[in-house]
Amino acid sequence: MLIAGWGVLFGVLLCGLLLVVACLLGLRRMTRALARDAEARLPPRGAFIETPGGRLHYVEAGSGPPLVLIHGLGGQLQHFTYAVIEALRDDYRVIAFDRPGSGYSDTTDNERARLPCQARAVHEAWRALGVERPLVVGHSMGGTLALTLALEFPDDVAGLALLAPLIERVDDVPPPMRLLAIRSPRRRRWMADTLAVPLTSWTSRRTLAQVFAPEPVPGDYAVRGGGILALRPQAFHAASTDLAMLEHELPRQVCRYAALKVPLGIMFGTHDRILDPACHTRPMQRRHPDMLLHLEPGAGHMLPITRPEATVAFIRRMAERSHLATTA
Numbered sequence: 001m002l003i004a005g006w007g008v009l010f011g012v013l014l015c016g017l018l019l020v021v022a023c024l025l026g027l028r029r030m031t032r033a034l035a036r037d038a039e040a041r042l043p044p045r046g047a048f049i050e051t052p053g054g055r056l057h058y059v060e061a062g063s064g065p066p067l068v069l070i071h072g073l074g075g076q077l078q079h080f081t082y083a084v085i086e087a088l089r090d091d092y093r094v095i096a097f098d099r100p101g102s103g104y105s106d107t108t109d110n111e112r113a114r115l116p117c118q119a120r121a122v123h124e125a126w127r128a129l130g131v132e133r134p135l136v137v138g139h140s141m142g143g144t145l146a147l148t149l150a151l152e153f154p155d156d157v158a159g160l161a162l163l164a165p166l167i168e169r170v171d172d173v174p175p176p177m178r179l180l181a182i183r184s185p186r187r188r189r190w191m192a193d194t195l196a197v198p199l200t201s202w203t204s205r206r207t208l209a210q211v212f213a214p215e216p217v218p219g220d221y222a223v224r225g226g227g228i229l230a231l232r233p234q235a236f237h238a239a240s241t242d243l244a245m246l247e248h249e250l251p252r253q254v255c256r257y258a259a260l261k262v263p264l265g266i267m268f269g270t271h272d273r274i275l276d277p278a279c280h281t282r283p284m285q286r287r288h289p290d291m292l293l294h295l296e297p298g299a300g301h302m303l304p305i306t307r308p309e310a311t312v313a314f315i316r317r318m319a320e321r322s323h324l325a326t327t328a
Contacts, residue, residue, distance in 0.1 A: 012172025019094025031197040035232040042228055044104040046096075047078070049128055053121030054106035057098040058129075062089030065319065066131045069096040070122065072166075073177065074239040076103030078226030079139060081322065083308035095129065097122055099145065101238030103229060110185060115249040119148040123156065132156070135322045137315055139163040139304055140275070142157045143266075148253060150262050159263035159322030161315050163303045164272055167257075167280040169250050173243070174274045176210040180240040188244070192237040200230055203261060213273045215299065215306045224306055258287050265292035265318040267311065292317060 046059035059077055067088060069080045077096040085094050100118045101108035111117060122145070126134060135158050138146030143165020150157045173181045176225065179199065182188045200207075208217045208227065221227045229235055268277035281293055294317075296303065296310050303311050 001283075005091060022072060028194055029326050031193060031233055034197050034201055038228040038231045042078075042223055042226060045081070046104075048104075049125050051118060051121050051124040051128065053124060054100055054105070054108070055101065056125045057104035057200055058095055058125065058136050059085070060093070060095045060129070062092055062094050064092045066093045066095065066120070066126075066134035067129065067315065067319070068126055068134040068136045068179040069094065070099060070136065070138040070142035070145050071096070071102065072138075072142045072164075073242055074102075074180070074230060075140070075142075075237070076226045076229055076235075078103075078224070078229075079302075079304050082221075082225045082305050084311055084315075087308060087312040091316075092319070093131070095126065095131065095134075097125060099142070099238075099242075100327060101241065102228070108238060108241060110241060110245060113238070113245045115145060115148040115245070115253060116152060119147055122256050123149060123153050127156075128142050135159045135161060135315070135319050136225070137161045137163065138165060139316075140301065141166050141246070142202060143167065144246070144250065144253070147257070147260070151253065151256050154261050157262050159318055160260075160265065161318035162264070162266045163314075164275055164301050165266060165280060166246075166250075166275060167254075167266075167284055170255060170275075170279070173187055174210075176207045176274070177239075177243065178242045180236070182240050185241075188237060188240045192233040196236040196240075197231055197233055200236065204230070211274060211300075211305065213300055214271050214300050215302070218305060221305065226252070228318050259282065260288065263292075263318065263321045264288055265294070265314065265321065267294045267296060267303060267314045269296050269301060269307070271298055272301045274301040292321065 044057055046057055048055050048057055059081055071079045077098050081094040088094050098105040100121050136146040136149055143162035146160050150160055266281055294314050296307055299307050
């Protein structure tokens with residue numbers, strides 16, 4: 001009887017193990033299918049440039065004084081091609097990069113996702129493209145990286161135009177991004193290859209509503225705004241790694257803000273539900289009382305997409321402050 005009991009228990013455990021393996025294999029197949037579909041619907045639309053920090057994907061348009069555009073956490077350069085680049089290309093040379101690990105740029109690891117390493121890669125890329133002293137425009141975490149660029153390469157940055165930027169350390173991860181909060185590199189990779197993409201697909205409508213709130217998600221965001229590229233394991237892995245590295249890198253960077261020497265401007269939506277405008281503007285105002293601050297009434301976090309006209313006007317004002325405006 002005892003032997004028979006152990007045999008039944010072993011059989012149950014084996015069946016459970018096989019069920020788990022089957023589920024994981026199914027999730028991996030689903031992940032790969034969703035990623036293939038996303039890449040088929042939205043292939044790379046720009047060019048690639050090799051840097052010592054990896055290959056970066058970028059889009060370039062126009063001619064004139066240079067602007068470098070950097071997207072935020074979990075995003076890609078189509079947040080700027082959605083509307084902003086088209087409105088600037090007649091007067092400026094505009095270059096938008098997929099940050100290291102994001103979009104179609106090369107994947108990263110913990111070391112290459114560090115803010116100084118990402119800044120070095122972007123700086124090397126714009127120098128290889130013959131860009132000198134651009135106005136750097138950064139949205140959300142792209143604003144954090146723009147600040148890193150100004151701190152690391154102060155002579156090569158003409159000014160900063162920050163859109164809803166992550167500037168100060170925050171204690172809580174915003175609700176739409178909590179799935180990304182994974183410290184372990186091994187668990188992060190496992191999640192990216194199995195659960196993350198199906199979960200993203202199933203919860204995307206609610207998550208995007210939170211990110212865009214209180215404004216609606218545009219109906220064409222999935223393709224025109226690049227939203228479907230989030231349905232790729234490398235997109236989850238990059239965003240999760242970025243978030244993990246920010247926990248270590250941001251406190252070190254905050255201590256250096258007083259040393260900023262470039263013209264600085266910050267634009268926030270008054271109803272941003274991802275980052276608190278007061279938390280990320282008031283300390284910087286005390287450090288740099290001459291900075292330009294624009295609060296866009298009623299706007300949320302996704303300014304380049306939901307408020308492109310106001311965003312473009314703000315960028316132009318910062319270009320003038322940074323001595324980049326054309327004479328036209």
